[in-house]
Amino acid sequence: METIGLNAKKAATESAQLSASKKNDVLKDIASALLHHQEDILKANKKDLETAQSQELDDAMIDRLKLNPNRIKDIADGLVKLSIMDDPLQEILETYHPENGLIIEKVSVPLGVIGIIYESRPNVTVDAFGLCFKAGNTVILKGGKEAIHSNLAFEAIIQKTLSQNKLNPFIIQCIQSTDRQATQAMMKMDQYIDVLIPRGSQGLIKAVLKHSTIPVIETGAGNCHIYVDKDADLTMALAIIENAKCQRLGVCNAMESLVVHEAIAKTFLPMLAEQLHDVEFFADTKAQAIVPSFTQATPLDFYTEYLSKAMSVKTVSSLQQAVDHINEHNTKHSDAIITNNQETSDMFTRLIDSSTVYVNASTRFTDGSEFGFGAEIGISTQKLHARGPMGLKQLTSYKYIVKGKGQTRV
Amino acid sequence: METIGLNAKKAATESAQLSASKKNDVLKDIASALLHHQEDILKANKKDLETAQSQELDDAMIDRLKLNPNRIKDIADGLVKLSIMDDPLQEILETYHPENGLIIEKVSVPLGVIGIIYESRPNVTVDAFGLCFKAGNTVILKGGKEAIHSNLAFEAIIQKTLSQNKLNPFIIQCIQSTDRQATQAMMKMDQYIDVLIPRGSQGLIKAVLKHSTIPVIETGAGNCHIYVDKDADLTMALAIIENAKCQRLGVCNAMESLVVHEAIAKTFLPMLAEQLHDVEFFADTKAQAIVPSFTQATPLDFYTEYLSKAMSVKTVSSLQQAVDHINEHNTKHSDAIITNNQETSDMFTRLIDSSTVYVNASTRFTDGSEFGFGAEIGISTQKLHARGPMGLKQLTSYKYIVKGKGQTRV
Known part of the structure; x- marks a missing residue:
């Protein structure tokens, strides 16, 4: 886990500096690669489905797990749609001219390393990667154990495409271990992960809130x-x-x-x-x-x-x-x-x-695409950082760039 | 502690709805009351100083603890300055017109209940209350045990002035208990406290990050x-x-x-x-x-x-x-x-x-007033929610108000 954290942190300094056009080209490349390697994905998914059936998981769960050519096409299309959206980074959000003569610009920057803990929906692997990457971040993904082969197939294709584009493949990392200890360890990686987003049931979200030492964005429950x-x-x-x-x-x-x-x-x-x-x-x-x-x-x-x-x-x-x-x-x-x-x-x-x-x-x-934000990583139900549908903008932070002419404080 | 949480939550629904002019009048009233009851504050402060001296605390700590008429005047002036600043609430931050014909407004709202854990600077009690109140929030304050009498004197004057203005006095609550268990209990009050801001040494901040189940804003350390x-x-x-x-x-x-x-x-x-x-x-x-x-x-x-x-x-x-x-x-x-x-x-x-x-x-x-933000509650060194000097705006969240004409989702 330590290595995963270090790799992610290093990749984050690289992903933060990519130009908008480079990121968009890579997103389209990954979309093509997913379609091109569709057989590999379906083969991996078949393994997951066979295990699920042998364990007699319920139909709704098996349906969420299942991939087919149409679903893979939807996932790839999602990346292409992202590639034509406005870049959320390097935007001057505000400018201040205080009396001391400094020029202060508030500029959007990536959050850094985003950890996502989710259940057995393999599409989340690609969707979450796409959004986080477009916003200049790297991701560490921990999906449900039922989808492990599908997730690793997606990860392999994305990492290979990143490498072919001379980018750091560790911009995406899926945690291979399927046990709970891996999840527990991930929730304590505050040195490496800047924010943790749990997606799934109330039980999952509450457990993450309780155990995480990383700032968590609460999503989901809707009464x-x-x-x-x-x-x-x-x-x-x-x-x-x-x-x-x-x-x-x-x-x-x-x-x-x-x-x-x-x-x-x-x-x-x-x-x-x-x-x-x-x-x-x-x-x-x-x-x-x-x-x-x-x-x-x-x-x-x-x-x-x-x-x-x-x-x-x-x-x-x-x-x-x-x-x-x-x-x-x-x-x-x-x-x-x-x-x-x-x-x-x-x-x-x-x-x-x-x-x-x-x-x-x-x-x-209440949905990112209905709001016109494009895709979303979830609906935040907390008040800190982001509230409601979280799209690209909500996956960024900001910094102040202050330009002076030698000013010192009196 | 449960009662404090419930009181704060209830007060928060009231403080959120106050008009800007009402809040500004109350801030000025409190400033006058602090000057008017200066002797009470100094008497309480003397008790704290005597204890500190008998325990042979170091000079820097005693200096931070010490109040005098000038310092009380500065604290009161801070509230008056806040009263003439722009109100950060009910501001339409963005408007969206998606294709479904809905009109979506993103409007600034208070965070809710803000918990602040700090060391022995009694001025923080008033400064933090002022900022949080102006941004429509209520506060639960846990100051250092060395300043307990000074803090309770400030609390009494502020609560009395709130009541005289027909407001809920529990908009400010200082935790009376000076033991560590009270701090531990406060850090687990995620049902009642929306965000926790530790102010003080690195040790304090790290401890809060480790033990809190409430979202924390990390402040302070500057290498x-x-x-x-x-x-x-x-x-x-x-x-x-x-x-x-x-x-x-x-x-x-x-x-x-x-x-x-x-x-x-x-x-x-x-x-x-x-x-x-x-x-x-x-x-x-x-x-x-x-x-x-x-x-x-x-x-x-x-x-x-x-x-x-x-x-x-x-x-x-x-x-x-x-x-x-x-x-x-x-x-x-x-x-x-x-x-x-x-x-x-x-x-x-x-x-x-x-x-x-x-x-x-x-x-x-890097300071709220040098940036032109007015007073600040701290300097955030994390990327989530707020980064850098945290003024009034950073003590708010937002909600989406969506107006339709009977739209349903297809």
Whole structure:
């Protein structure tokens, strides 16, 4: 592990200095190489799939693990898309002219070495490398053990292409060891790794937060709320809720909890129960009195990220009550209000503490490409450094360049 | 400790919503109250000083601890200065118009609850509160045990003034317990504290980084270098080095290490030895051959933050060698080049990995007020979130406010 750290640190000084055009050429080269060596990738992936099947992993997991020519093409296309995006480095973010006559420029620079700990999605290996590399960083990747052969196949092709382009191959390094001790050791490598990004389940993220001595960016968990205000357009509310809950179930920006104003609950909840007849509702007493088929909610339901055809329902008698309920139960990811009242929506967006607060739109838009940031490395649910979708800009830091004419301090 | 956390969290939702004018009025009120209750503060401070003297603490520590009417006036003036600065909140930092027709605004918001662990400088209690409050945050403060009475006197006056202004007094909370267990417990309060900022010695900062489960902003340590290039104006170099080393010894932006190009070392080092005759130089063999009175450096010297009239001296034969030496030994704080060669200075500012890189100026300028940021909470030496002087803006986060017309995701 020590060697991996040293290699990454050294590669980082090189990757930080690459020109935008060089990085873009290399990204396109890697995309071609992935397509060209597709058979090697599929062969490695087959090994992972066979192990997974012999261990009787569930279908969803096997689906996430599985690669095919279409998926490899999507992964390669992702790199080509990155290659045409603006370079996030060497940008003068601000200029200051203090009274001492110095000229101070705040300039974007890479973060350095980024560690990513993730579960068994082999596409993350390439996607994460691409984003980090374009932002001038190097990566140390620790993927789930189920995807080890696929990940190493990707790493081999990327490293070879980097070498062919006379770049340091250690700009990407996958940790080969599949045991937990390797993950534990990685989380203590604060000498070498500048930031650690865990991607995956709540359990994984909490474990990394607890054990890491490296700064961590918390991503992912989304107990997203939609508040239907008394001044809502109910047809719009229905369409947005259906989209936010049902369009894709297993994602962090899906809606998990409905908060509804009492003044419209009697009209709205029966409409909702009919429209979303295959969804299970865990509701408070007042909502259940309106729609008896709703299941009685326990306090835990309001903290639950279902990631399935289920949601909690809470009735409130005021905006303030809605805000208090949401701020207590949300995961600071994405929450929405449906209302035609400007004053109410202004209050809501000011008071709700979330990375993204919506007015009259689905929470499903919290996503790097929907925001126009291009690809993303994750959705940050913390307040330090980056919040919400993390694209290229969020994978950079800055430094101050100060130009003087011999100034000394008095 | 649990109660302190809960109180802070609750106060944070209130402090986040205060108008700029309200906060500014309260800051001025607190400044008046500090002057008005000066006798209470001095009485408390006397207790701390008596304990310190009975424990035979060193003079520098007692000086840091000591308050007098002038120092209290400076502290109060600091709050008044803050009150006339621009408010850092509710600023629209960026606006995006993606193809889906949503309007996305990135708006500055407070970080929330900020924990500060510091040593025995009672002024930090008020300064840190002021900055955090102006940026909409609440603070939990854990100062050194030597200053406990002074800190509690400040806390009492601030809490009383907050209450008189109908604000939640728990916007500031000082931890009363002076034992280490309280500090340990505070570092694990990730449920309540959004970010932890240690201020003080390297030992303190390292301990916090190791034990905290809360995101930490690393501040302080400065092994600052000045590289005198072969194309330097040597008179300017002398003046800058004298300022950076001697103007104030115990500060993190003081210079600790000289790197000098061989081509001018023979001329420059004797000039330097004469001008800074009361400084001790720990030099490599080549430098020592030029000035025999220099002491032979050990490898450790090049990592040393002397904070006294001492510095290390390293000779190099190229810019690249200078860059490699500095990047290996610096603490990512502040480093400078003295040169009249534009190409050389451009390379240096690009390649040096530090929060602040200077051309022809003293490293002593790395400071919030010298940068024009107003007061500062510290100098960040990490890359995540904030780098360099941390003023009001660096004590904020942001959220995205997204306005739609019923958009759903396809």
